[in-house]
Amino acid sequence: MKAREMLSRAGMQSSELNSPQADAVAHVDGPLLVFAGAGSGKTRVITYRIANLVATHRVPPYRILAVTFTNKAASEMRSRLESLLGPDISRDLWVGTFHATCAKLLRLYGASIGVGKNFLVYDAQDQKTLVTRVVRELGLDEREYPPRTLLGAIQKQKQDGRGPDEMNIDSYSDRTVRSVYAAYEAALRAANAVDFEDLILLTVRLVESNSEEAESIRRRFDFVLVDEFQDTNATQYRLLRALTRDHRNLCVVGDDDQSIYRWRGADVRNIRGYKLDFPDAVVIKLEQNYRSTAHIVSAALAIIAKSYGREAKQLWTANDAGAPIELVAARDERDEAGYVIGRIREAVAAGVDRRQIALFYRVHAQSRVFEEALRASNLPYRIVGGMKFYERAEIKDALAYLRLVANPKSDVDFVRVVNTPARGIGDTTIERLSQFARANDESLLSAASHVHELGELGAAAKKKLAAFCALIEQLASSAAEMTPTALFDEMIEKSGYANALSADRTVENETRLENLKELRGSFLDFEAEMKALGETPTLEAYLERVSLQTNGDTPDSASSVTLMTVHGAKGLEFDVVFLTGMEEDMFPYRNAQHNSDEEMEEERRLAYVAVTRARKKLVVTHAASRQVFGTTRTNRPSRFVRDIPTHCIQTASTRLASIVAESEPHWSRPAFRKPLAGAAPPQEGRYVDREYFSDDTASDFAPAFRKGARVMHERFGIGEVRRSDPGENATVTAFFQGWGEKKILAKFLRPL
DNA sequence: ATTCCTGCCTTTTTT
């Protein structure tokens, strides 16, 4: 294909890009830093730049590496590149997550640093299991050193690029961490496994070494691009620098205002300090927002403006002001849920696609109330996060069998399935086998294969273990001559797993069988895909994909409302967003351990992320009281809410609805007289027609400003009503902390 | 070996 043709196919007319976007796309050699504000067309810039490198500058596609954090982002980028450049070229580009890219490099070159070709990737659960085992073997008290905490400490070391011997030891507990870390590493290597951190860290060591392999990897890519750069941790950044050491063609794209993963090791300083490492870097800021209404952009900007140390940016939009942001005060979480669900039904009735509606909360625990309300009103919804497909026990069990077949050294998998389904191999047996295995320096499966040498084990136990070994061996020999799907079928049958589930026909087991069927479907998909690429589908390749695809890859084909945490919402956008639980101590989230300045900063950025997800309509809710971990808590509205300029906001309250509900028999209430078609009967008067929330202050003056009610004033903050005088120029006398009693025109007050 | 109970802890979790 000719370059010009490719360019036009890439849609690269300047009219499609604004000026900073075009500058970023046109940049070729040397370091480039792009600050991409929310909704500023970041993905477009990255993909166009890649297209430009290939089409105009004739860079071979296989010499370009684009790194993302999520599989989803990677596949989106890939498909956009495919439509720009066509399948032949895009196939050769390296587009993938940090982890997938590193796994690929390790499989190609890892031998030189002692990483076998068929290593497994252990997920969070496996890691914890392994740490627990190590803790026990070291004879440590699990109560004093919870495996969870230790694993966290180990991960932190790894994310900072330190091995056990490179740790800073400041206390006795550091010493403990170090010894657990060392033993954990040894256990991983013995199992021929790596964890997520290893994927990065081992690749860094590989690329930084002086080996021939390091040289080849560094020569492999002429251009490296990174998306969501603000989310990189120390090791990931080190990797990027090592990969581009010789040419410095490192293009990073991100937004320090959207850095919300500090607690996972992400370091905003990577983006904020990029200039220090690359003083000659070209810096481009994308500040025009194409996504949201002007009201939403102003609100977002007001929230983030108070952030400290941020790179100066001024997000703006040419879009219309749009509908005001609604701020709704609810009594408690149930009131809040009822109100939100009512509003969602309204929106759906008005023709909004359910897929364009999202409900955010700070923590998962808040989802339950919403879920119940959604179910009660028959609204289809999906929850992102929570228990993911690949985390379900039956899926992990099935995969553990196959992983054990692929990698007989994987003790974690052995322990998982040796007695699943129950085969009468109990803890005592496994404990003795472990000791035996340790004494002989071999894996559990291998120890079990010559278990007859183990004196202190009962004959019955030996027989059972031998039978299990035979099962795995049989499956292993099948693996050599079968397709992965056929092997899966055989495993499910021969292991007795399917039988155990169908024997006891409970609803849960039905679901589990369904899930296994779905897993089988993923084997079929995998085989079809590999066939299309002309490759042989191997079990190992399948397992690799699955271990890096922990994402719940929810098919959003179903038309559902989406519920998720704000973290889960990053990178997404919706027409209508409900941002719930906007109270102090909920959002910003705070408890005894979590209240540092840094954390507060991150909460602020999180609020910014939340607000910028909305395209057309944002409804913010907060509850006066809520049940948290069994106790009732009363909270003021979030500081972030108070940061939103009042001219963007329209306040409402669910209170009028409840007053109507209490004072009138339900059949006489307007909302009940004409229920929405197909809707479940409303409960407790929460589903009230919108007219009831009209912004006409007179109609809800009395309840909103009755004595004792809380109100907010732009200057004086939150106050308590002492006295109110309705009428044309209604006034309210209220007490404000730090200001005393003030008499104020009601229109300057917001009921809370 | 399995089951049941009690006591614990509770953010966010791209891979």
Place this chain on the structure above:
DNA sequence: AGGCAGGAAT
């Protein structure tokens, strides 16, 4: 409040 892990009971 609820889910889970560890320990006791069967």
